[in-house]
Amino acid sequence: MRVILLGPPGSGKGTQGERIEHLYGFPRISTGDLLRAAAAEGTPLGLQVKAVMERGDLVGDDLVIEIVRERVHAQDCREGYVLDGFPRTLTQAKRLTEMDGERDETAIEIRVEDSVIVDRLSSRRICPSCGAVYNMKLKPPEQEGLCHICGSPLVRRQDDAPAVVRERLRIYHLQTEPLIGFYRMKSIFYPVHGENSIDRVFEDIRAILDDLLRSKDKRRVEI
Numbered sequence: 001m002r003v004i005l006l007g008p009p010g011s012g013k014g015t016q017g018e019r020i021e022h023l024y025g026f027p028r029i030s031t032g033d034l035l036r037a038a039a040a041e042g043t044p045l046g047l048q049v050k051a052v053m054e055r056g057d058l059v060g061d062d063l064v065i066e067i068v069r070e071r072v073h074a075q076d077c078r079e080g081y082v083l084d085g086f087p088r089t090l091t092q093a094k095r096l097t098e099m100d101g102e103r104d105e106t107a108i109e110i111r112v113e114d115s116v117i118v119d120r121l122s123s124r125r126i127c128p129s130c131g132a133v134y135n136m137k138l139k140p141p142e143q144e145g146l147c148h149i150c151g152s153p154l155v156r157r158q159d160d161a162p163a164v165v166r167e168r169l170r171i172y173h174l175q176t177e178p179l180i181g182f183y184r185m186k187s188i189f190y191p192v193h194g195e196n197s198i199d200r201v202f203e204d205i206r207a208i209l210d211d212l213l214r215s216k217d218k219r220r221v222e223i
């Protein structure tokens with residue numbers, strides 16, 4: 001099963017992707033995390049990636065596709081995986097099928113209004129050491145300003161600055177939103193209301209995935 005999480009930055013793809021990973025055992029593949037790791041290596045390519053990300057632009061398709069290709073062919077992805085932040089362009093979406101065939105797949109859009117996103121991302125903080133994500137309003141750390149997993153001081157992602165968030169939203173509407181039509185045409189598209197609580201959004205996602213997995217099992221028995 002290939003689960004594709006669509007939705008603007010800050011819609012909760014990471015949080016919901018982690019929950020899917022935990023419950024169903026499909027590893028979460030976040031291209032944002034993979035690219036941040038590449039940027040942190042400080043190689044010439046890493047530094048270029050970092051500059052693009054800090055502006056809120058998209059990293060080039062070819063590079064991102066190569067990173068994903070390597071990851072989805074790893075052993076732990078045989079039964080399935082959850083894509084968080086990929087594909088983000090129509091080219092990426094088409095290449096995904098080419099690189100990993102026609103698996104059972106579903107695209108779930110976590111729908112959130114732009115005004116809510118701007119508000120949410122201005123309150124998002126991350127732990128630079130272990131990658132944990134907090135929201136000062138919705139999911140605050142137990143101790144103010146500190147990661148409750150590893151104790152490091154929390155920081156704001158450079159690309160969560162309001163001007164960069166507006167640019168990321170502009171790019172989302174321009175380049176990524178057309179994927180909704182693409183997956184609708186494939187009859188695998190399901191929207192969920194992303195402004196509900198984290199638990200409620202996950203319940204809706206779970207209902208979709210359970211239904212798909214049940215019909216997959218049923219097909220298996222009939223064969």
Ligand code: AMP
Nearest residue numbers: 009031032053057058059064085086088
């Ligand atoms: P995210 O953590 O998903 O919000 O991604 C952070 C940044 O990484 C984005 O704003 C882009 O600059 C870059 N990025 C992540 N995924 C992709 C992708 N599929 N294609 C191009 N750039 C990406």
